[in-house]
Amino acid sequence: LKSNPSNNEEKEAQTQLTKSDELQRLHSQALSAYQREDYEAAISLLDEILAVCVWDAELRELRAECYIKEGEPSKAISDLKAAAKLKNDNTEAFYKISRIYYQLGDHELSLSEVRECLKLDQDHKQCFSLYKQVKKLNKQIESAEEFIQEGRYQDAISKYESVMKTEPDVPIYATRAKERICHCLSKNQQAAEAIKVCTEVLQLESTNVNALKDRAEAYLLEDLYEE
Numbered sequence: 001l002k003s004n005p006s007n008n009e010e011k012e013a014q015t016q017l018t019k020s021d022e023l024q025r026l027h028s029q030a031l032s033a034y035q036r037e038d039y040e041a042a043i044s045l046l047d048e049i050l051a052v053c054v055w056d057a058e059l060r061e062l063r064a065e066c067y068i069k070e071g072e073p074s075k076a077i078s079d080l081k082a083a084a085k086l087k088n089d090n091t092e093a094f095y096k097i098s099r100i101y102y103q104l105g106d107h108e109l110s111l112s113e114v115r116e117c118l119k120l121d122q123d124h125k126q127c128f129s130l131y132k133q134v135k136k137l138n139k140q141i142e143s144a145e146e147f148i149q150e151g152r153y154q155d156a157i158s159k160y161e162s163v164m165k166t167e168p169d170v171p172i173y174a175t176r177a178k179e180r181i182c183h184c185l186s187k188n189q190q191a192a193e194a195i196k197v198c199t200e201v202l203q204l205e206s207t208n209v210n211a212l213k214d215r216a217e218a219y220l221l222e223d224l225y226e227e
Helices: 007-035 039-052 056-069 071-084 093-102 107-120 127-147 153-166 171-187 191-204 207-221
Strands: none
Touching: 007 039, 007 056, 039 056, 056 071, 056 093, 071 093, 093 107, 093 127, 107 127, 127 153, 127 171, 153 171, 171 191, 171 207, 191 207
C-alpha cells in the first residue's frame, strides 16, 4: 500500500487485515477449546480457519488430533495425509497415520505408511519400533492365508494363534484371527470346535457373515439342520 496507494487496494488490504484479525481470534479460541478437551468446538473453529488457510499443516495436525479424540479416524487420516504433503520430512504425520491404520486393523496400509516414515528418517525410534511390530504381524497373517489356500488348516490355525500372541492389545486382530480359525476348523471338519470358536466371534460381532456361514457348515456336519 505504501509503495502503490489506491482506493481499491486500500479497501482490499483493510478487508484482508480484518479477516486476519478474525482468524487469529478463531485460532486462539480453537486452542483454548482443545486444551479444555472440547474437541467438537475446536473442530468447528478449525474448519472455519482452514477454509481460508488451506495450506496450514499445523492446523491440519491439530484438527486430526481432535478427530482422533472424537473417534473419527478416517477424517484424522485425511488431515494427516495433507499435513505429510504440506510439511517437508513430516515423519510424525506418517507415524500417526500408520498407528491409526494399525488400530483399525489395516496392517497392510499401516506397513506402507510406516515405511514412508523410515524413508525420511531410518533412525526414527517410534517408526522403527512400529515397523518391526507391523511387519511381524503382516508376515504371520500372509503365511496363515497361504496355508488356507493350500488346505493346510491346522498350520493356519497355529499361525493365527501366533497372531493373537503378537498383538494382544488391539482387539480387532484377535477377532479377525478367531474368524479365520473358525473357518479353518469348519473346513477341517472339526465341527464341535468350529461351532465354539464361531460362536465366540459372533458374540463380538453378531453380523459377521463369514462366521455365520462357517458355523452353518459346522452345524451341517453335526446334522443340526435347524441351527
